[in-house]
Amino acid sequence: MTLAAPSAILQGVGLHSGADASLRLLPASAGSGFVFRLLPSGQEIVACAANVIDTSRCTRLGTNGIEVQTVEHILSALAGLGVYDAVIELSGGEVPATDGSAAPFTALLNEAGLRPQEIPVTALTLTQPLYITDRGSSIIAIPAENFSATVVLDYPKVSYLGTQAAVYDEGADDYAGQIAPARTFGFLSEIEALRARGLGLGATRDNAVVLGEDRYETPLRFPNELARHKLLDLIGDLALVGRPLQMALFAIKPGHTLNTRLASLLSSDRPENC
Numbered sequence: 001m002t003l004a005a006p007s008a009i010l011q012g013v014g015l016h017s018g019a020d021a022s023l024r025l026l027p028a029s030a031g032s033g034f035v036f037r038l039l040p041s042g043q044e045i046v047a048c049a050a051n052v053i054d055t056s057r058c059t060r061l062g063t064n065g066i067e068v069q070t071v072e073h074i075l076s077a078l079a080g081l082g083v084y085d086a087v088i089e090l091s092g093g094e095v096p097a098t099d100g101s102a103a104p105f106t107a108l109l110n111e112a113g114l115r116p117q118e119i120p121v122t123a124l125t126l127t128q129p130l131y132i133t134d135r136g137s138s139i140i141a142i143p144a145e146n147f148s149a150t151v152v153l154d155y156p157k158v159s160y161l162g163t164q165a166a167v168y169d170e171g172a173d174d175y176a177g178q179i180a181p182a183r184t185f186g187f188l189s190e191i192e193a194l195r196a197r198g199l200g201l202g203a204t205r206d207n208a209v210v211l212g213e214d215r216y217e218t219p220l221r222f223p224n225e226l227a228r229h230k231l232l233d234l235i236g237d238l239a240l241v242g243r244p245l246q247m248a249l250f251a252i253k254p255g256h257t258l259n260t261r262l263a264s265l266l267s268s269d270r271p272e273n274c
Contacts, residue, residue: 012096076236
């Protein structure tokens, strides 16, 4: 699937850079995958696991001295709607934060319209379970008839958060309505340390769920919005594989590092992706 026509231009600021950013989506030929085209230079970065260069609070891609950061939300929207061939024109070096979710991107795609490709992309299947873990986080992928994902988060030291879970089944659930609107989040107590590292410079209460010491500082869209957003990120990071996934995923406290590591493992037999 690709776009039926170029999308409108979406403008905003980068969540981490705080710089002005704009984005437009363009149709692409069958098998071309996701390509970020940086303006005004026209230089391109293929969105694939081999081009991941950093996973600190977002997924950053780079090649030949150029970079683009916070790619996970737009890639999640594309994969969530079944689009696997698209050019993503971008100015500013970072995908616009919008409201911290993928909903504005799904709206952009639906407004442009989608069309099937002449050569459909083949889904990636598993013949046996795959398990990865790192510092208390883990993901297991098992063979299945269609794509599904379960994410569980646990905050034992933050009583009002506790344990959250979110489930998405591609065959039964609506990505645009149930996953895309979930926003990114962060603890108010971490913001100064993040900004000292050059992160979160564009974060505001308008584009993130703010977590206080003993309560949510932002009204929620879903009771389990945090787990839904982590599921959104998981789908976006795994879009770096470059094709649909036909498997069931179970993720405990996933993050960009583990997500992209799984994407790399799943991409190991397809070096042509990059």
